[in-house]
Amino acid sequence: MLPDESKAIIQELKDPLFKENEIRLFIKREDLIHPEISGNKWRKLKYNLKEARAQNLSTLLTFGGAFSNHIAAVAAAGKLFDFKTIGIIRGEERAAKNPTLTKAGENGMELYFISREVYRMKSNSDFISQLTKKYGSFYLLPEGGGNDLAIKGSREIVAQIDQPFDVICCPVGTGGTITGIIASVDKSINVYGFPALKGNFLKKDIEILLSPIPGHKLPEWRLFNDYHFGGYAKITNELEGFMEDFKRINSILLDPVYTGKMMFGIYDLIKKDHFPKGTKIIAIHTGGLQGIEGFDYMKKPRQELKNPNVV
Numbered sequence: 019m020l021p022d023e024s025k026a027i028i029q030e031l032k033d034p035l036f037k038e039n040e041i042r043l044f045i046k047r048e049d050l051i052h053p054e055i056s057g058n059k060w061r062k063l064k065y066n067l068k069e070a071r072a073q074n075l076s077t078l079l080t081f082g083g084a085f086s087n088h089i090a091a092v093a094a095a096g097k098l099f100d101f102k103t104i105g106i107i108r109g110e111e112r113a114a115k116n117p118t119l120t121k122a123g124e125n126g127m128e129l130y131f132i133s134r135e136v137y138r139m140k141s142n143s144d145f146i147s148q149l150t151k152k153y154g155s156f157y158l159l160p161e162g163g164g165n166d167l168a169i170k171g172s173r174e175i176v177a178q179i180d181q182p183f184d185v186i187c188c189p190v191g192t193g194g195t196i197t198g199i200i201a202s203v204d205k206s207i208n209v210y211g212f213p214a215l216k217g218n219f220l221k222k223d224i225e226i227l228l229s230p231i232p233g234h235k236l237p238e239w240r241l242f243n244d245y246h247f248g249g250y251a252k253i254t255n256e257l258e259g260f261m262e263d264f265k266r267i268n269s270i271l272l273d274p275v276y277t278g279k280m281m282f283g284i285y286d287l288i289k290k291d292h293f294p295k296g297t298k299i300i301a302i303h304t305g306g307l308q309g310i311e312g313f314d315y316m317k318k319p320r321q322e323l324k325n326p327n328v329v
């Protein structure tokens with residue numbers, strides 16, 4: 019099945035909270051584009067796949083953590099569009115048994131595990147030339163898939179919104195997707211980002227990505243750093259409960275790493291009367307549902323991890 023952007027419809031969410039505050043909240047279902055190359059990962063890959071073809075490169079090489087949606091998406095895209103794929107994974111080889119990497123392997127991705135120390139130097143040219151010696155020539159997708167072509171693809175999320183709105187919300191990992199959104203909305207729109215990670219480095223990163231665009235052309239944008247729930251792969255009972263209620267009421271699944279945290283943040287801001295009455299908000303469901311299984315796997319106590327002979 020090919021990724022289908024026309025499936026990323028906009029739906030209105032229902033909650034008594036919105037009526038009280040005279041807010042309308044919509045969700046753009048980027049998660050429906052494809053089950054494995056989901057949401058923003060498809061947007062970020064799309065023009066990179068074209069470029070790899072144009073350069074006559076038949077191998078994609080990229081980097082990621084052991085539960086990475088990007089790794090999952092690249093592996094699935096490689097299978098679908100006939101590229102060989104290599105995933106350089108941060109961590110130990112025993113992670114190959116987790117659901118994300120098992121599926122990536124089934125999709126034909128060759129996995130290469132490196133330590134956190136080596137991973138930190140992954141962009142340096144010596145390391146890249148070692149990889150070229152090992153694998154031959156390849157098209158290099160940066161970690162998280164972020165580059166100019168990824169931002170070009172992310173801009174299309176906005177281009178496909180066919181109704182007026184005041185605020186657009188998006189979860190943030192590396193900042194590539196929100197950069198595309200900031201770069202394409204009307205100046206009158208507010209762009210709100212919800213980082214899944216702790217730390218204030220993201221604002222700078224996004225400013226750098228935006229620097230080719232003259233400041234006076236940009237809309238207002240801001241990051242809400244209070245909804246990461248302790249960090250990247252962290253979850254609390256409160257967040258879990260929120261996601262369960264959301265699923266029951268709207269029949270829409272959120273992922274615990276990104277979209278669950280964003281949506282929790284939006285509801286919290288509405289509760290705190292952050293938005294003026296009459297505000298129309300669009301939240302981007304960036305996908306990432308493949309990660310749910312990995313998340314559950316991580317939380318389960320596993321016998322084999324206690325056995326030092328298992329790698």
Ligand SMILES: *Cc1c(COP(=O)(O)O)cnc(C)c1O
Nearest residue numbers: 191192193194195276304305306
């Ligand atoms: C990767 C990912 C993000 C973060 O995107 P960035 O462009 O890295 O900021 C957000 N949501 C989901 C579901 C993702 O998989």
